[in-house]
Structure formats: C-alpha cells, structure tokens
Amino acid sequence: MAATSSTTKPEFPWWLAAALVLALAAALAIASSDLYAQVFATVAKGIGITIFVTAVAFALASALGLGIALMALSGSQWLRQIARFYVEIIRGVPILVLLFWIAFAGAPAFVAAWNALTAPLQSAGLIGELLVRDVSLLWRAIMALTIGYSAFISEVFRAGIQSVERGQIEAAKALGLGRVQRFRLIVFPQAIRTILPPLGNDFVAMVKDSSLVSVLGVADITQIGKVYAAGSFRFFETYSIVAYIYLILTVGLSLALRALEQRLRRQHQE
Numbered sequence: 001m002a003a004t005s006s007t008t009k010p011e012f013p014w015w016l017a018a019a020l021v022l023a024l025a026a027a028l029a030i031a032s033s034d035l036y037a038q039v040f041a042t043v044a045k046g047i048g049i050t051i052f053v054t055a056v057a058f059a060l061a062s063a064l065g066l067g068i069a070l071m072a073l074s075g076s077q078w079l080r081q082i083a084r085f086y087v088e089i090i091r092g093v094p095i096l097v098l099l100f101w102i103a104f105a106g107a108p109a110f111v112a113a114w115n116a117l118t119a120p121l122q123s124a125g126l127i128g129e130l131l132v133r134d135v136s137l138l139w140r141a142i143m144a145l146t147i148g149y150s151a152f153i154s155e156v157f158r159a160g161i162q163s164v165e166r167g168q169i170e171a172a173k174a175l176g177l178g179r180v181q182r183f184r185l186i187v188f189p190q191a192i193r194t195i196l197p198p199l200g201n202d203f204v205a206m207v208k209d210s211s212l213v214s215v216l217g218v219a220d221i222t223q224i225g226k227v228y229a230a231g232s233f234r235f236f237e238t239y240s241i242v243a244y245i246y247l248i249l250t251v252g253l254s255l256a257l258r259a260l261e262q263r264l265r266r267q268h269q270e
Contacts, residue, residue: 019251026244035234039241042228046221047245053138053210053220057145058203064146065153072158083154090151095144096212102144103216107135141213145206153202160195161187193264200257204250211246221245 030036072083090098111132121127164187172182214223221242229238 039237043225043241046224050210050220054207057142058206060146061149061153064150066157068154069157087151095148095209098148099144099212103140107140108132137216138218141216141218156195156198160191163194164190197261204253207250
C-alpha cells in the first residue's frame, strides 16, 4: 500500500469566493440604484449602536463570565454551587425573555432598591432620587445581553482553564508562585488557545443577538430598518439591506477570528 502524505493540501474556500461574488454584486446594486443607496444610507446609521452594544456587552459578559468560572473552579463548595446555580438558571432563559425581564422588571426593582439604600443621603440632599426613566433602554439592553451571555462564556472559560495540565500547575506551586501568579503566568496563557475559538463564536453570535435590542426601541440596524420599512413599505429592499449589513459584519468577524486562531496555533507550534 502506498504511503499517504502526513499533510493534506488545504481546500480552496469556494464558499468564500461565492460569498465575495454575492457581496460584490450587492454592493454594485446598492451603488447603481438610488433606492437601495437611500435604504443603505438610512439603515447604516444603526451600525454604530450595534457595534457599541455588542462590544460593551461582550466585554462585561467576559469579565463576569471569568469571575463565574473561577467561582466554579474554587475550593469552596458554596462558591461552586452558586456558580452552577447561576449558569443553569441563566442558560435556561431565552435571551429575548431575559431582555424583557431586565428592561421592565429588573430595572424598576434596581431603582427601588437603590432609592431604599440611599434614602438617608436623599433626605440630606446629597443625591437626588433615581427614577426608572434615568436607566436608559440602551443600558438595560446591554445588561440583559451581559447577563445572558456571561453564563455561556463562563463555561468556555471553565473548560479552557481545566484543559491546562495539572502537572504544570503543581510545578508552578513548587516554584513558589502564588495563586494569582500561577493563573496569570501559567494557566491563562495556555488556556487562551482553547478558549479563543468558542469565545469568538460567542462574539459573532452576540452581534446577531444584538438585533433583539430593537424590541426596546434602541436605534440599532434592525430598529432603523423596521421603522424605515414601516414608513416606506419597502420591506423587501429594507430587510435585504439589513441582512446584507449583518452578513458583512458576522462573516468579516468570523474570518478575522479564524486568522487570529491560526496565527496563535502557528506561534505555539514554533
């Protein structure tokens, strides 16, 4: 039997070529049509809000998720049980339902609790009373995405940290490194290679799920498209442009994250 080569030639990304052709055709259609150009110019005004919501919510969700993951891996049974309770409960609630709950139940409860705790300061005239309308719908949406995604991201961090060989951690202990030093110098640099791919997938998913904030009237891509379509009755053109913009964002991010992942893998092999 003839020996097979240990390396296989990578396949040509025909899917990407087809996607680029479609993207180019759509761009030419937008440039050559006054109607599509007008729709694109209008809907594109929401790109900034979409990126802002996604970036802020993902950063907060990653920080919270890392904290939950560390609780889940701690030596305290109580902390582990609290982390597991949080993850299972939050993952069991749809993002849209969580968005409504945070916006219309959580925010008023937070305002009531804040006013109760700061009542002495309010009586002294040091601070004013906080009202529900003071908590903008934008930040209610960001907090909902943060809480919703933190449960999934915590599992990504937990699995990545557990993938580091126990022997290396024991060797770091033998060298006298403290808990924080072991995590910063030994565990996290190795775990990030395992964490990055699923974390990137969660980021791309959040870009898509950020469209849910439109139900609160936040002026993102979807909301602006919905308002424009309702006023002009150009539903096909408007939602085609909305889908086109989201595809450009998500496919572009996926390719960038894949390139970063391959670069890190090559650096590790070297």
